[in-house]
Amino acid sequence: MRRIPNxxxxxxxxxxxxxxxxxxxxxxQPSVPWKEGNxxxxxxxxxxxxxxxxxxxxxxxxxxxPKPDLKGVALLMVNNIxxxxxxxxxxxxxxxxxxxxxxxxxxxxxxxxxxxPLVKYILPQAADAISQGRFGFASYCISDALKEINxxxxxxxxxxxxxxxxxxxxxxKLVDVASAIIKLLLKG
Amino acid sequence: xxxxxENATQSPLLNPPSDREIGRRAQKGTLVSxxxxxxxxxxxxxxALIIINHEPLEKDQKNNVKSLPLRPRGVAEGVSAKSNxxxxxxxxxxxxxxxxxxxxxxxxxxxxxxxxxDPNGPLFxxxxxxxxxxxxxxxxxxxxxxxxxxxxxxxxxxLYLPIALVPDTWHxxxxxxxxxxxxxxxxxxxxxxxxxxxxxxxxxxxxxxxxLSDPLLLDWVKYADNPVLVPPPGIGPKxxxxxxxAWIGPDEKWRVTIGSKVNKTGLSLVYRTKxxxxxxxxxxxxxxxxGTGMWECVDFFPVSVNGPNGLDSSVNGPEVKHVLKASLDDxxxxxxxxxxxxxxxxxxxxxxxxxxxxxxLKLDYGRYYASKTFYDQQKQRRVLWGWINESDxxxxxLKKGWASLQTIPRTVLFDKKTRTNLLQWPxxxxxxxxxxxxxFEEVVVKPGSVVxxxxxxxxQLDIFAEFEIEFLASKGIGKGNVGCGSGAVDRxxxxxxxxxAIADDQLSELTxxxxxxxxxxxxxxxxxxxxxxxxxxxMAPDVSKLVFESKVPVLSDEKxxxxxxxxxxxxxxxxxxxxxxxxxRVYPTEAIYGAARLFLFNNATDINIKAxxxxxxxxxxxxxxxxxx
Numbered sequence: 155m156r157r158i159p160n161x162x163x164x165x166x167x168x169x170x171x172x173x174x175x176x177x178x179x180x181x182x183q184p185s186v187p188w189k190e191g192n193x194x195x196x197x198x199x200x201x202x203x204x205x206x207x208x209x210x211x212x213x214x215x216x217x218x219x220p221k222p223d224l225k226g227v228a229l230l231m232v233n234n235i236x237x238x239x240x241x242x243x244x245x246x247x248x249x250x251x252x253x254x255x256x257x258x259x260x261x262x263x264x265x266x267x268x269x270x271p272l273v274k275y276i277l278p279q280a281a282d283a284i285s286q287g288r289f290g291f292a293s294y295c296i297s298d299a300l301k302e303i304n305x306x307x308x309x310x311x312x313x314x315x316x317x318x319x320x321x322x323x324x325x326x327k328l329v330d331v332a333s334a335i336i337k338l339l340l341k342g
Numbered sequence: 343x344x345x346x347x348e349n350a351t352q353s354p355l356l357n358p359p360s361d362r363e364i365g366r367r368a369q370k371g372t373l374v375s376x377x378x379x380x381x382x383x384x385x386x387x388x389x390a391l392i393i394i395n396h397e398p399l400e401k402d403q404k405n406n407v408k409s410l411p412l413r414p415r416g417v418a419e420g421v422s423a424k425s426n427x428x429x430x431x432x433x434x435x436x437x438x439x440x441x442x443x444x445x446x447x448x449x450x451x452x453x454x455x456x457x458x459x460d461p462n463g464p465l466f467x468x469x470x471x472x473x474x475x476x477x478x479x480x481x482x483x484x485x486x487x488x489x490x491x492x493x494x495x496x497x498x499x500x501l502y503l504p505i506a507l508v509p510d511t512w513h514x515x516x517x518x519x520x521x522x523x524x525x526x527x528x529x530x531x532x533x534x535x536x537x538x539x540x541x542x543x544x545x546x547x548x549x550x551x552x553x554l555s556d557p558l559l560l561d562w563v564k565y566a567d568n569p570v571l572v573p574p575p576g577i578g579p580k581x582x583x584x585x586x587x588a589w590i591g592p593d594e595k596w597r598v599t600i601g602s603k604v605n606k607t608g609l610s611l612v613y614r615t616k617x618x619x620x621x622x623x624x625x626x627x628x629x630x631x632x633g634t635g636m637w638e639c640v641d642f643f644p645v646s647v648n649g650p651n652g653l654d655s656s657v658n659g660p661e662v663k664h665v666l667k668a669s670l671d672d673x674x675x676x677x678x679x680x681x682x683x684x685x686x687x688x689x690x691x692x693x694x695x696x697x698x699x700x701x702x703l704k705l706d707y708g709r710y711y712a713s714k715t716f717y718d719q720q721k722q723r724r725v726l727w728g729w730i731n732e733s734d735x736x737x738x739x740l741k742k743g744w745a746s747l748q749t750i751p752r753t754v755l756f757d758k759k760t761r762t763n764l765l766q767w768p769x770x771x772x773x774x775x776x777x778x779x780x781x782f783e784e785v786v787v788k789p790g791s792v793v794x795x796x797x798x799x800x801x802q803l804d805i806f807a808e809f810e811i812e813f814l815a816s817k818g819i820g821k822g823n824v825g826c827g828s829g830a831v832d833r834x835x836x837x838x839x840x841x842x843a844i845a846d847d848q849l850s851e852l853t854x855x856x857x858x859x860x861x862x863x864x865x866x867x868x869x870x871x872x873x874x875x876x877x878x879x880x881m882a883p884d885v886s887k888l889v890f891e892s893k894v895p896v897l898s899d900e901k902x903x904x905x906x907x908x909x910x911x912x913x914x915x916x917x918x919x920x921x922x923x924x925x926x927r928v929y930p931t932e933a934i935y936g937a938a939r940l941f942l943f944n945n946a947t948d949i950n951i952k953a954x955x956x957x958x959x960x961x962x963x964x965x966x967x968x969x970x971x
Contacts, residue, residue, distance in 0.1 A: 275469025288971065290969045
């Protein structure tokens with residue numbers, strides 16, 4: 155598989171991400187409240203995360219309730235990760251079915267084992283925790299999420315194949331962003 | 343990796359090292375016998391002094407010893423003994439803080455402080471493994487019992503949560519004792535536990551989570567009209583405790599079994615219920631075995647005869663056998679038997695009546711009690727918890743501020759090869775603790791030698807070892823059926839041989855974990871004993887020093903193998919893939935921190951052994967409070 159230049163693939167993924175995340179969040183609020191004087195908030199927050207561009211693009215493309223606050227932003231980010239992770243899990247499962255390479259299948263199965271608790275328990279509980287103001291619990295869940303993703307990542311590092319491509323990498327970056335945002339929440 | 347075989351000590355593990363000199367053998371032999379006689383006389387004198395006189399203790403210690411109860415804690419209240427008064431009569435060793443701190447484990451579950459005993463209500467729910475445990479929040483001895491609570495994603499990295507149940511109603515005011523969780527098909531959780539009432543009667547109470555949408559299950563509610571069960575006619579008020587996880591029958595009724603006794607017959611009662619509030623007592627006991635005494639912490643669960651996985655408690659069928667397990671109050675041992683369950687009348691019959699519950703196999707042949715299994719629906723495993731009590735003195739426990747551990751949880755499977763055993767194995771998540779590893783291939787250990795294994799720190803290890811035997815003389819004709827004898831010094835043609843854990847360089851303290859093969863003169867078949875010898879685990883006098891013994895079946899196509907988890911003051915040893923397990927506690931005074939070592943040894947007379955090992959250094963699990971805000 156020829157590797158597409160990084161910038162292009164990254165951009166393409168961003169587009170896909172934006173498209174895929176817009177859909178679950180098309181609520182009754184069509185307007186983008188950032189523009190209504192809250193554009194600064196997204197900026198302020200994203201500056202404190204390790205991946206400003208990614209953070210910024212997600213926040214600016216998602217409609218929120220009229221008063222976005224740090225908590226709302228954290229929630230949005232976590233739900234975003236959940237959508238991505240669910241997607242990645244489906245992708246992994248698809249790959250498992252279509253591959254005949256036993257080694258690859260095993261590595262993918264291992265990754266599936268990391269993504270399943272992520273999608274089923276860890277991320278939904280992180281989201282619930284944020285909603286309930288249990289930011290310590292949310293932070294712990296997010297660090298668990300990072301562990302699961304890293305665990306999957308390790309299976310493919312150094313290998314000639316990278317069947318998950320940038321997907322795992324994107325999810326990891328999103329988790330890093332969410333982690334930074336939740337730490338802001340913890341600081342109160 | 344090449345161990346230091348050239349410099350291996352050539353003297354057998356005969357006597358304590360007060361006379362250890364590598365020199366001319368003949369002289370040494372005489373010296374040894376003289377020294378050992380002198381030593382024997384001295385120790386007899388010392389023993390006599392201890393028995394006859396009161397030890398000249400310092401004032402504080404004397405007071406402490408006098409104030410410790412002569413009767414084991416718990417017995418008057420109606421549970422099994424939770425202390426060992428014998429040890430408190432021994433002179434208290436001068437334990438330093440360094441020695442005591444070392445005893446705390448790195449990756450076994452234990453609360454931050456104070457006393458713990460039975461594991462309670464283990465379950466997997468909403469992404470978290472839960473463990474509850476008998477806990478005294480006020481002291482490092484048994485009493486004021488509540489339910490402690492902890493959660494983990496992987497049964498290794500535990501996080502402490504607030505206490506789940508406290509004795510605050512008349513039906514449990516004298517103790518919130520052991521119990522089990524049942525996960526209902528509709529997602530609800532039911533907890534049944536024994537309460538010791540204001541009148542010291544044992545009853546069964548119902549509790550459930552206050553909020554099922556809280557994955558941590560922090561808060562629990564007690565059913566308003568507890569108790570739901572009281573001792574039935576013919577059963578004593580102090581002989582009715584530790585309800586199991588329920589299982590459902592084809593008639594849509596749930597069954598729960600509760601251990602008890604009538605005179606000296608241990609037995610398990612069966613109740614049927616649809617709502618966990620109203621119960622009908624079965625006409626039959628699930629099973630009873632005369633002479634076994636009170637059955638505590640009964641456990642009853644199915645195992646798959648041919649399949650690779652654990653089974654939910656309600657599974658039954660032709661490919662299924664049922665295990666009945668009881669903790670015997672009289673002997674403080676956990677026994678089990680494999681058999682057949684008849685749901686038509688809720689009875690169970692052992693496959694082998696000679697190895698019935700309480701008179702046959704033990705779940706663990708060491709320091710181990712009050713075990714309980716649960717079904718892990720996430721990974722389809724049957725998982726076993728077990729309580730490991732301290733075997734040092736109460737004085738030391740009070741000084742160090744804590745007492746007791748849980749084992750590393752173990753998967754439980756039917757042994758398809760022997761068809762008469764269970765196989766226990768540490769959960770695979772323990773592998774996540776692995777740091778560096780060391781391999782040794784086919785190290786030859788000659789009779790009467792000790793070989794050091796250079797692996798760096800030796801207090802947190804996962805050791806896999808395989809042993810092959812090389813007959814030197816004629817094929818092993820020696821003692822018949824020797825067992826573990828009086829420990830690793832007890833040598834014969836075909837054993838003992840194995841490893842020495844938590845040992846110091848001078849071998850002044852050591853804990854042998856070994857095989858000892860007996861020879862049977864007429865034919866070539868051997869019986870194999872698997873042993874853990876605590877007799878020289880510590881120079882301190884006020885710790886338990888037993889030789890734990892087990893027989894382990896070894897099939898003709900199997901090598902002798904053991905797996906040993908070393909974690910400071912606990913050693914869990916598994917033989918033949920977990921067919922036999924021995925848990926033990928060690929309290930060294932010298933072989934601590936950087937001074938602890940690992941050795942291979944062969945104290946047999948007629949065989950070389952060839953040992954292959956793979957050893958991992960294990961990290962701490964950093965068990966700590968849940969990081970709430």
